[in-house]
Each structure stands twice: as structure tokens, then as C-alpha cells.
Amino acid sequence: MANQPMIQLKDVTKVYDNGTVGLKDINLEIDKGEFVVVVGLSGAGKSTLLRSINRLQDISEGDILIDGKSITKAKGKDLRLIRRDIGMIFQSFNLVKRSSVLRNVLTGRVAYYPTWKTTFNLFSKEDKQKAYEALQRVDLADKVYTRADQLSGGQQQRVAIARVLTQNPKIILADEPTASLDPQTSRRVMHDLKMLNEEYGMTVLANLHSVELAREFGDRVIGVRAGQIVYDGKMSETPQSVFDDIYGGKKDVEMGAENE
Numbered sequence: 001m002a003n004q005p006m007i008q009l010k011d012v013t014k015v016y017d018n019g020t021v022g023l024k025d026i027n028l029e030i031d032k033g034e035f036v037v038v039v040g041l042s043g044a045g046k047s048t049l050l051r052s053i054n055r056l057q058d059i060s061e062g063d064i065l066i067d068g069k070s071i072t073k074a075k076g077k078d079l080r081l082i083r084r085d086i087g088m089i090f091q092s093f094n095l096v097k098r099s100s101v102l103r104n105v106l107t108g109r110v111a112y113y114p115t116w117k118t119t120f121n122l123f124s125k126e127d128k129q130k131a132y133e134a135l136q137r138v139d140l141a142d143k144v145y146t147r148a149d150q151l152s153g154g155q156q157q158r159v160a161i162a163r164v165l166t167q168n169p170k171i172i173l174a175d176e177p178t179a180s181l182d183p184q185t186s187r188r189v190m191h192d193l194k195m196l197n198e199e200y201g202m203t204v205l206a207n208l209h210s211v212e213l214a215r216e217f218g219d220r221v222i223g224v225r226a227g228q229i230v231y232d233g234k235m236s237e238t239p240q241s242v243f244d245d246i247y248g249g250k251k252d253v254e255m256g257a258e259n260e
């Protein structure tokens, strides 16, 4: 269908078992190819938003549509197919530390195989080639056989980006992708994420603490506070006062090491 949003949240509320309200009546549409950054204080609900979108956790009310299909209602094979279209980048990289870089990148293809094949490492030659090419795109082709835990944090995150590229999803959800990295390495990682967005048309939704990085890489900014969207606008039209307001004067504390 033409012009249907890539991600759509309809009246989404998430209440945790202990009664904490993670998200409160969220309505949001994100179009194909957008690079959206989500900013907000710690505890505002940024991770809850991302985890709800790929159903790492269930929402309490409302509906979430991925490219027109409800992930909220999907089950079994339908759910697996929707999830295959959503890549994740985590603050902690989530690599298999003792496996090679190539093997880690190949796991991006796992959802395209029956389980028994991946258990025995029976990836096709084409997929090995895809993984190698993805590593070339993030300048890590010389590390294919290196063990993941022998790489720097920034390199590990770029392996995670190569893994997402190999997965070839429509959407990338990045939860604080640079929170454990220094400013220069952070910029490199964001640059690679932007490359997936611009060259492969992947829609990116990234939680960021750093206003600097948000400004440099985001096309659109969403401000979250207490589980609600308090700002939504084009980055180019967003004045600094919006960030000051969202961070309520605690900006320096929140931005930590990424604040140059």
C-alpha cells in the first residue's frame, strides 16, 4: 500500500506488572526511510518504546503496526516474519563474544533458515559472501576471523551494524547504541547507522542521550517524558530550548561522556 507508515503506534499504553507506567497513550507514525532520534531523561520510557515496537515485551493496550501489519496480534510464523524485518542494535552490542566476527555477522541470517541448519552452521556460500560484504561496508573486512571479544567497543558495535545489514531488515531499532563509547567512536558508529539509512533505505529509530549526536544524525526528533511524547519535530526546525526543556536542566548529567 502506498504511503502507509513503516511504524505506527495507535493508543499504545504499557503498564509493567508492578504498576509502573512505561508508555501512556502513545500515537506515532514513522515513515519509510526516516532517521528518528528519541531523547529524554533516564526512565522517560525510551527503551520501553523500542522494546514494545519489536515485541520484546507486550504492550498493555493499543496496537503497533509494522509496515501495515499488527505485530501486537501476530503469532507464530507471522510474528517471526515481522521480526525478521526489524533489526536491533543494543548499547552492550550483544555479540557472541567467543565466536568469530564472521560467525556473529552471519547470525543476522538466522531468521532465514530452519533452526537445524543454523545449529550446524550450515550457512550458504551466498550468505557468507553477504556477511563479508557487510564487514567491508563497516571497514572491518580484515577482522573476519578475529574473536569478537578481541575487538574494541566501537569495532564490536560496527560488527553489530554489519550483522543488521546482513539481516536486511526494513527497520533498525537502536537502543543507546553509543552509550558505552567515547565521542569519536560514537560518531563513527552513528555514521555507519546513517549509511544503512541512506544507502539501504532502512528506517532508523534510535534512543540517544547525546544531544550533539542527535542533532548531527537525526532527521526528526521525538522527546519523551514520563511515558508520553512531549515533542515531535524536524531536527532542522528544533531549537536548543526544546532539548533544554526535555532534559530539564539535567542535560550535562544525562549526556555523560558523550557531551563534548
Ligand SMILES: Nc1ncnc2c1ncn2[C@@H]1O[C@H](COP(=O)(O)OP(=O)(O)OP(=O)(O)O)[C@@H](O)[C@H]1O
Pocket: 016, 017, 018, 020, 021, 022, 040, 041, 042, 043, 044, 045, 046, 047, 048, 049
Ligand atoms: N521490567 C520493568 N518492570 C517495571 N518497571 C520497569 C521495567 N522496565 C522499565 N521500567 C520502568 O519504566 C519506566 C521507563 O523505563 P525505560 O527503561 O523505558 O526508560 P528509558 O527512557 O529507556 O531510560 P534509560 O535512558 O535509563 O534507559 C521507568 O520508570 C522504569 O523504571
